[in-house]
Amino acid sequence: MKTLHCLLLIMICLTLGSCVQSKQIEKLSVVTSRGTDQLENSEIETTLMIFQFTKPEGIVINPVFGKGKTIKGALANANLESRFELVAGKIQLELYGMELAKKGIFPYLDTLNRDARLPDSMYLAISVPTAKEVLTTKEQSISNNVGEHIHGLIKENAKDHFLPRVTLQTFLSKYYDIGVDPALPIIEIKDSIPKIRSIAILRDDKLVGEIESNYLLLFKILEETVRNEKFELLLPMKPFEKYLKNYTDTTKSTDKLNIALGLVKSKVDTSLIDNKNNVFQTDLWLDVNLLELSEPVDLNNDKSLKLLEKEINKKIEADAKGVLARIQKMNGDTFGYGKIYRTHQKNGKLTDELWHEIYPTIKVNFNVKTTITRHGSVD
Amino acid sequence: MEINSNIKAHLQFPAFYLFFIMFGVQTGVGIMGAPKYIFIEAKQDSWVAILLAYILLIIIVSVMLLILKQYEDADIFGIQVDIFGKWIGKLFGTIYILYFFVNLLSILLNYIEVIKVYLFPTISSFILGLLFIILIAYCVLGGIRTIVGMIFFFVILTQWILFLLYDPISRMDWSHFSPMFQASFPEILQGTKATTYSISGFELLFILYPFIQNKDKIKLPLFLGLGYTIFNLLLVTVISIGYFSPVDLADLDWPTLSLFKNVSYSFIERLDNIIIFEWIMVILPNLVLLMWGMTYGMKRIYNVSQKSTLYIASIMVLILIIFIQHDKQVTMITDTIAQFGFWLLFVYPLFLLPIVLIKKKWRRQREDEKN
Numbered sequence: 243m244k245t246l247h248c249l250l251l252i253m254i255c256l257t258l259g260s261c262v263q264s265k266q267i268e269k270l271s272v273v274t275s276r277g278t279d280q281l282e283n284s285e286i287e288t289t290l291m292i293f294q295f296t297k298p299e300g301i302v303i304n305p306v307f308g309k310g311k312t313i314k315g316a317l318a319n320a321n322l323e324s325r326f327e328l329v330a331g332k333i334q335l336e337l338y339g340m341e342l343a344k345k346g347i348f349p350y351l352d353t354l355n356r357d358a359r360l361p362d363s364m365y366l367a368i369s370v371p372t373a374k375e376v377l378t379t380k381e382q383s384i385s386n387n388v389g390e391h392i393h394g395l396i397k398e399n400a401k402d403h404f405l406p407r408v409t410l411q412t413f414l415s416k417y418y419d420i421g422v423d424p425a426l427p428i429i430e431i432k433d434s435i436p437k438i439r440s441i442a443i444l445r446d447d448k449l450v451g452e453i454e455s456n457y458l459l460l461f462k463i464l465e466e467t468v469r470n471e472k473f474e475l476l477l478p479m480k481p482f483e484k485y486l487k488n489y490t491d492t493t494k495s496t497d498k499l500n501i502a503l504g505l506v507k508s509k510v511d512t513s514l515i516d517n518k519n520n521v522f523q524t525d526l527w528l529d530v531n532l533l534e535l536s537e538p539v540d541l542n543n544d545k546s547l548k549l550l551e552k553e554i555n556k557k558i559e560a561d562a563k564g565v566l567a568r569i570q571k572m573n574g575d576t577f578g579y580g581k582i583y584r585t586h587q588k589n590g591k592l593t594d595e596l597w598h599e600i601y602p603t604i605k606v607n608f609n610v611k612t613t614i615t616r617h618g619s620v621d
Numbered sequence: 622m623e624i625n626s627n628i629k630a631h632l633q634f635p636a637f638y639l640f641f642i643m644f645g646v647q648t649g650v651g652i653m654g655a656p657k658y659i660f661i662e663a664k665q666d667s668w669v670a671i672l673l674a675y676i677l678l679i680i681i682v683s684v685m686l687l688i689l690k691q692y693e694d695a696d697i698f699g700i701q702v703d704i705f706g707k708w709i710g711k712l713f714g715t716i717y718i719l720y721f722f723v724n725l726l727s728i729l730l731n732y733i734e735v736i737k738v739y740l741f742p743t744i745s746s747f748i749l750g751l752l753f754i755i756l757i758a759y760c761v762l763g764g765i766r767t768i769v770g771m772i773f774f775f776v777i778l779t780q781w782i783l784f785l786l787y788d789p790i791s792r793m794d795w796s797h798f799s800p801m802f803q804a805s806f807p808e809i810l811q812g813t814k815a816t817t818y819s820i821s822g823f824e825l826l827f828i829l830y831p832f833i834q835n836k837d838k839i840k841l842p843l844f845l846g847l848g849y850t851i852f853n854l855l856l857v858t859v860i861s862i863g864y865f866s867p868v869d870l871a872d873l874d875w876p877t878l879s880l881f882k883n884v885s886y887s888f889i890e891r892l893d894n895i896i897i898f899e900w901i902m903v904i905l906p907n908l909v910l911l912m913w914g915m916t917y918g919m920k921r922i923y924n925v926s927q928k929s930t931l932y933i934a935s936i937m938v939l940i941l942i943i944f945i946q947h948d949k950q951v952t953m954i955t956d957t958i959a960q961f962g963f964w965l966l967f968v969y970p971l972f973l974l975p976i977v978l979i980k981k982k983w984r985r986q987r988e989d990e991k992n
Contacts, residue, residue, distance in 0.1 A: 251755065251759075254751075254755070255752075331891065332890055332891075358738050358739045358878075358879075358882075359739060359740070361882060361883075361885065361890070361891055361893075362879070362882035362883040363882070363883045363884075363885045409883065411792070411864075411882070411883055412792065414866070414869055415794070415864070415865060415866045415869065416866070417866075418866035418867070418868040418869045419794070419797075419866040419867075419868075578796075581794075581796045582796070584796075585796060585799040585800050586800075587800075589800075589803050590665070590799065590800045590803055
């Protein structure tokens with residue numbers, strides 16, 4: 243009796259196994275990156291980079307194109323072109339064309355958020371001039387497909403270097419949050435290799451401007467704690483002239499001092515100090531190592547080291563002020579001052595429209611405190 | 622029927638397992654969506670609402686223990702017959718059984734919904750339901766000690782999911798919590814009420830009590846188990862509030878599952894798909910214990926054999942699963958059972974306690990008069 247029961251159960255389970263729709267990997271096209279561009283007639287065109295596991299030598303990579311009114315419609319349209327079913331569960335990168343970004347990318351994010359089968363960890367980026375052109379670059383020096391290359395580019399930059407995090411989830415979180423706007427990297431083709439050109443400043447989901455990529459680190463340290471970075475600064479030479487080592491020929495000294503610094507750790511803290519006039523204070527603590535000096539400044543002297551720290555503070559404060567003034571003009575709150583403003587309101591209530599009226603008028607006092615902990619093995 | 626259930630010693634289990642039973646039976650599909658419902662009511666002060674729910678839970682469970690202690694070895698079915706008489710007592714017992722049935726149905730429907738949304742949109746509900754019912758029936762046929770053992774293992778085997786929360790924790794935005802203490806007291810109470818569906822399950826103590834060997838040591842594992850449930854609920858709610866922006870969180874259907882959508886390793890790209898299947902282990906203790914509670918209740922009240930209740934209930938669940946396909950209907954059933962559960966689980970014991978105490982006093986007086 244017992245064996246009969248067991249047999250019956252096993253048989254049922256075995257036959258049921260065929261009920262779920264089967265997906266053979268040889269008969270699938272796995273989409274790894276997708277580019278979306280605006281066409282003239284309110285349609286969109288998608289460029290899909292796909293993996294196929296058909297040939298015995300391994301993976302085949304092909305671009306597939308599709309047109310439609312919606313993302314899913316364009317995917318279905320692209321399916322007509324492909325011999326195999328397109329599956330989007332492993333998508334790693336979403337590229338949006340410049341034209342589309344100016345109109346706003348949120349309508350195309352809805353399906354990514356709604357379809358639970360898509361991962362949240364995909365990266366978003368804007369491409370110049372169109373996503374199609376960037377994704378279909380043919381280049382020998384890039385070993386695998388361009389989508390993979392760009393994904394790696396953003397991933398490395400996000401993890402170890404400069405970019406603020408730009409996954410789908412962080413983008414949506416910033417988009418929905420009142421008082422902070424997202425920023426995305428802009429990718430361009432330079433010498434036929436995709437490269438990060440600049441940071442796109444968005445207001446809600448619309449592109450409003452760009453900031454050069456040399457301010458990437460500034461964006462990151464103003465957002466979160468950063469460790470183990472390298473950066474360089476250009477300081478004026480004048481204040482350091484009296485500390486120059488005496489064996490140098492003072493007559494041919496330049497007026498600029500190039501320094502390279504290793505950031506050990508940064509910390510940022512912003513608070514609203516004047517509720518009426520909307521004055522914020524951003525304190526920034528930098529713990530740095532000195533890596534390179536273009537001129538032989540004598541650092542054995544306490545005063546010269548202090549002076550160097552002071553000059554670094556001044557330079558970073560000026561940079562931050564300059565960048566903030568520019569993004570204030572664009573009216574995109576990338577640094578999230580609105581979040582701090584909101585927490586000081588009654589009930590914590592703030593509307594998006596109200597904040598974007600206030601935002602261009604806010605004043606921020608940057609207060610940078612740099613500490614040079616080590617200056618290498620020479621003075 | 623007899624008031625006391627006279628459980629044989631070989632069917633009893635030590636009080637220690639109550640920790641796992643309480644956590645296993647409380648945590649299930651409720652916690653998948655709970656952060657959303659609590660957040661809608663209490664906003665950034667949801668954590669206060671959950672802590673309040675724990676205090677409420679301790680009070681209610683203490684009341685339940687107090688009721689049970691008035692009798693030697695009785696469960697809720699016996700107690701109700703003793704207090705309200707044969708007819709009303711049996712009616713109230715039947716309400717409990719019906720509650721178990723609908724609760725089981727709602728858990729299954731919700732989980733099937735998740736599988737359809739996340740993994741297989743075209744799969745037939747009936748077949749998924751059949752697979753579950755076979756599994757449930759198999760466990761329930763093993764008897765209460767098998768069920769307890771199963772719960773023990775499944776609770777331990779699912780704990781690794783908690784470690785994966787490090788990823789959303791590292792991306793939390795703490796400014797979502799400020800300004801603090803903005804919710805008014807009624808809003809917080811509403812938030813507390815929203816937790817009821819996700820912390821229901823402790824009512825099974827009313828039935829399991831006679832099966833416990835050492836009843837004097839019941840308190841520590843019991844309250845620790847409840848505390849651990851609340852801790853988990855608090856954890857996912859706090860992380861969800863920090864991780865999702867307020868507008869998004871109010872829109873998401875299963876925020877707890879969405880927390881894992883960003884976790885990815887080089888050896889496994891989509892860990893969230895595994896989490897969804899792992900969740901079977903989380904909900905199976907719920908399903909099995911509810912089904913067992915039904916069969917045992919029918920045996921106690923109407924003297925129906927446990928096997929026949931099991932088979933009939935299984936077939937009924939399967940038939941209902943075929944007909945309830947629309948996600949609006951699933952939400953409606955869940956909301957209804959959550960509302961009803963609030964009155965049955967949180968309010969009813971408070972009314973029962975004074976009646977039990979008065980009846981006991983009255984009975985003692987009568988015995989004194991006789992002597």
